[in-house]
Amino acid sequence: MGLTDIQSRIATAATAAGRKPADVTLIAVSKVQPPERVEAVLMAGQRIFGENRVQEAAGRWPAFQARFDGIKLHLIGPLQTNKARQAVEMFDVIHTLDRPKLAETLARLADERGSCPDLFVQVNTGAEPQKAGVLPDDADGFVAQARALGLPLVGLMCIPPVDEEPSLHFALLAEIAARNGLTGLSMGMSSDFESAIALGATHVRVGSAIFGERAYG
Numbered sequence: 001m002g003l004t005d006i007q008s009r010i011a012t013a014a015t016a017a018g019r020k021p022a023d024v025t026l027i028a029v030s031k032v033q034p035p036e037r038v039e040a041v042l043m044a045g046q047r048i049f050g051e052n053r054v055q056e057a058a059g060r061w062p063a064f065q066a067r068f069d070g071i072k073l074h075l076i077g078p079l080q081t082n083k084a085r086q087a088v089e090m091f092d093v094i095h096t097l098d099r100p101k102l103a104e105t106l107a108r109l110a111d112e113r114g115s116c117p118d119l120f121v122q123v124n125t126g127a128e129p130q131k132a133g134v135l136p137d138d139a140d141g142f143v144a145q146a147r148a149l150g151l152p153l154v155g156l157m158c159i160p161p162v163d164e165e166p167s168l169h170f171a172l173l174a175e176i177a178a179r180n181g182l183t184g185l186s187m188g189m190s191s192d193f194e195s196a197i198a199l200g201a202t203h204v205r206v207g208s209a210i211f212g213e214r215a216y217g
């Protein structure tokens with residue numbers, strides 16, 4: 001199945017880059033996939049999953065969590081402030097911290113709950129107007145601001161522009177992370193996770209290459 005193939009490609013890419021396969025976490029992106037495909041991947045042993053909508057995740061993960069131990073959920077899609085509470089209750093990691101208002105809301109919830117998911121700051125490396133994420137020039141300031149709020153930042157995340165060479169964006173993200181003392185790099189999807197690993201990805205987000213194409217609509 002797709003899962004074992006992707007696991008071995010991750011291991012090969014890590015080894016080729018002089019890295020340990022265990023230093024790359026595979027997030028199986030299950031958004032929009034039918035439950036039977038998700039269940040098959042759970043049965044194969046995968047426990048780390050990515051969803052891009054709070055609502056969709058809330059609709060189906062509690063039932064899987066009742067049947068399978070050790071599931072970790074990563075939010076990889078944009079987070080509206082009014083969904084932040086539900087998101088911190090359900091997700092172990094949020095990859096899409098991208099604005100001061102959300103940082104303040106998450107800090108307030110962290111104080112209240114005494115815990116907070118691990119957080120990645122999303123960087124809009126291509127400065128695309130329609131895309132979420134802080135601009136590369138604003139990243140250092142935003143990281144400092146989030147740290148001052150006491151938020152548990154673990155790294156940076158990006159989604160390169162579809163029509164550009166992703167490596168340039170992965171390299172830029174790695175550079176911004178390094179100068180900010182952040183070790184986590186959430187980058188690489190089905191089509192480019194091997195080059196992301198070559199450039200230091202610690203978390204790859206792979207959907208269709210594991211589950212098959214998403215059928216929208």
Ligand SMILES: *Cc1c(COP(=O)(O)O)cnc(C)c1O
Binds near residue numbers: 031191
């Ligand atoms: C859907 C999605 C992915 C997975 O994309 P594939 O091309 O199916 O691997 C990764 N990251 C984000 C942010 C996504 O929304």
